[in-house]
Every structure is written in structure tokens, then in C-alpha cells.
Amino acid sequence: MSDEPELAAASALENAYPQSAERLKRYVDILASRGISWGLMGPREGERLWQRHVGNSLALDDAVPQGSDVADVGSGAGLPGLPLAIVRPDLRVTLIEPLLRRANFLQEAVDELGLGDRVTVVRARAEDVRERYDVVVCRAVAPLEKLLKWTLPLFGDGGQLLALKGESAEEEIRAAGKPLSVSGARAEVLELRVAAGVEGTRAIRVTTR
Numbered sequence: 001m002s003d004e005p006e007l008a009a010a011s012a013l014e015n016a017y018p019q020s021a022e023r024l025k026r027y028v029d030i031l032a033s034r035g036i037s038w039g040l041m042g043p044r045e046g047e048r049l050w051q052r053h054v055g056n057s058l059a060l061d062d063a064v065p066q067g068s069d070v071a072d073v074g075s076g077a078g079l080p081g082l083p084l085a086i087v088r089p090d091l092r093v094t095l096i097e098p099l100l101r102r103a104n105f106l107q108e109a110v111d112e113l114g115l116g117d118r119v120t121v122v123r124a125r126a127e128d129v130r131e132r133y134d135v136v137v138c139r140a141v142a143p144l145e146k147l148l149k150w151t152l153p154l155f156g157d158g159g160q161l162l163a164l165k166g167e168s169a170e171e172e173i174r175a176a177g178k179p180l181s182v183s184g185a186r187a188e189v190l191e192l193r194v195a196a197g198v199e200g201t202r203a204i205r206v207t208t209r
Contacts, residue, residue: 005051008197009051009054009159009197010028012197016195020086020087023086028050028077029110030112030113034105040076040101057083058084059164059192059194060137063162063203064084068090068092069092069134070094070134071094071136073096073138074097074141075095076102080137081093081094082106082119084137085115091118092118093118093119094119094131095119096126098124098125099121103121114153126151132154132156132159136162138163139164141178143168144175147161148161148185148206152208157188158207159207161205163206168200169202169204172204173189180206186207186209190205
């Protein structure tokens, strides 16, 4: 970690979550080593894990209600599900990932971080999962139109989808107008920031009536 924004983000997140700082560091170490060597993270991502990945994931913290059952769809390297699980001991988190190598990585990370009592890894496609959750989260998985097809059965009435997005959020909501209307769902854009010193981000929140 040599660049200033990355150091600032690491410091800001450690200050924001002092009780979870050690686990967050361990998770970042896992991403920087096996995450890259196993091909889950690009080789250049090791220099911006706090800012671009952990901080981006934790921007969802305030949007997730207390005591929620959370599903992270297409979890990959555990983003955003694992950072949320680390800082929120009130959450029960299911990491849903269809690819074997990624699912194995996730299970190793969960075990090493000591989160096995409330974090479960499920190797499956989202559309094959039959459980229901209070909140479904995802990051860099698919456009909203596709996400709705995969995730609406997972959260249903009273639940919500929180999909981390960038500048394309409004355009994706417009493109998903028909499935939103058919399902009776409502979508809005959230502007999020976990702490000063960490870049803000955006998410689409979908709720059902």
C-alpha cells in the first residue's frame, strides 16, 4: 500500500470500525494474496483493496437493517458480503457463488476469519436457490434487468435488493422498467459513503410493494 488514497481509506475504515479492524486487515491480506493468485482479483487490484473494494462494499452498511438475513449473489471474492459480515455481527450472511474455485476461496476465507457461525457459502446459481432473505446484495454481477430475474424470488415481499452500481444506475432502472412494473417493484438510486476519506458510491435499491 503505497499510494495516499489507499492509506487514507485504510485508516478511515479502521477508525470507523475499530472492533473489526483486525479482521478487515486479515481479509484484505487474503484478497491481496490468494485473491490475486487464484485469479479472483486482477493483479493491479492489490494496491486499491481498501478504497475500491472493501470501502465500496461497506458503503452498504447503513442501508442493511439490523438483524437481517443477507444473501450476496455472485459473491466472487466475497464482495460485498464478507466486509458486511465482518463489521456487522448482527447479520447472517449467505455467500452464493456458482463457480467451484471461487466457492472454495470463500469457504477458506470464512474459516480463517472465524465467521463460520453466521456466514454460509452456497455453491449454486442464484436462480436455483430456494431460500428467502431479507436483503439481497450484489456487486458487479449483471445489469438490473437480469438481476431482477435472478433475485426477485430470493427477497420477495418485504425484502429488498441492494445492487452496487456506478453512473449507469438511472439508465439501468429505465431499461428494467417492464420487469419492475410486472413484479410491482420500486427502484431508487442511493448515494452512499461509508466514511470521510473513502470514495462514495451508488446503489440501486429495489423493494416490492
